[in-house]
Amino acid sequence: MAVQTKNSIEERRAWLSLLACAPSNVLAALWSEHGVRPEFEWLRAPEIGGVMVRGRMGGTGAPFNLGEMTVTRCALVLSDGTVGHGFVQGRDKTKAETTALVDALMQTNAAGNIRARILDPLTRQVADAQAARAAKAAATKVEFFTMVRGEDQ
Template identity: 45%
Template sequence: MNATTHQRRAAAPGEEGRQAVMAVAALATLDELEQAVARLGRPASRDLRSPEIGLVMLRGRIGGDGAPFNLGEATVTRAAVRLETGEVGMSYLLGRDPIRARLAAVIDAVWLRGDETLVKTVFLDPVRARIEAERRERAERTAATRVDFFTLVRGED
């Protein structure tokens, strides 16, 4: 590996938006994906790659910069679809859920079709709001159990 291996390349125009769609789709529930596809008009699509379940190796580093080591394996599901209009959508999700993977790929393809505003309104905003609400609730529950340790200074010092 060389120094450039770990540098993040610049995103192509529009790619950051697609990465955001794919990231949110990976965290969306089956119900959220089904509702979004329904509200997007259930675009006609066919499988380029039927949903497949496989394993990926997870790698880690001690302290974030040590030598890499194999941490373990995780199951992933991937899918690829083509809309009738020609756009190809893809998805990779942790876990074993072919239906979620296919729906996420359809949403990715609709994004690529140029319906960014619709996908944002119908899918991204509601799912991000749920994720943020869950994060806030988890932070509040954690903060409620926080203990502040401090040292009392004695008067003689």
């Protein structure tokens, strides 16, 4: 079993976050273009449940329960013993399965191919969506200024 370094753990967190936030239809399209579906066995078949979402006022206040959120999770193992996990918001078993497969493949020799065909296009799409959202918000920005009057000096 390979020992994960702090750097590899951060990289894994990043790709799992990207996959969890990706639109289902985009992820499904990229996965189908990839074309290779590896052999695997379920450790935990996709199941739908709920989690309690907690928050903090200002990011530093006392934690409080914000409410519940529906999630779908699964875990699988590839034929070579690599384990992949999928944990996504909502009731999308297919997205959870795809996330788990990508997670597992990113821990194998296929990582470069998966990054180029799935993760890099997703990263570009997320960046484009954020830029479009920022541009839309910037269009509504109002500049306020104060003019100095002679008697105020």
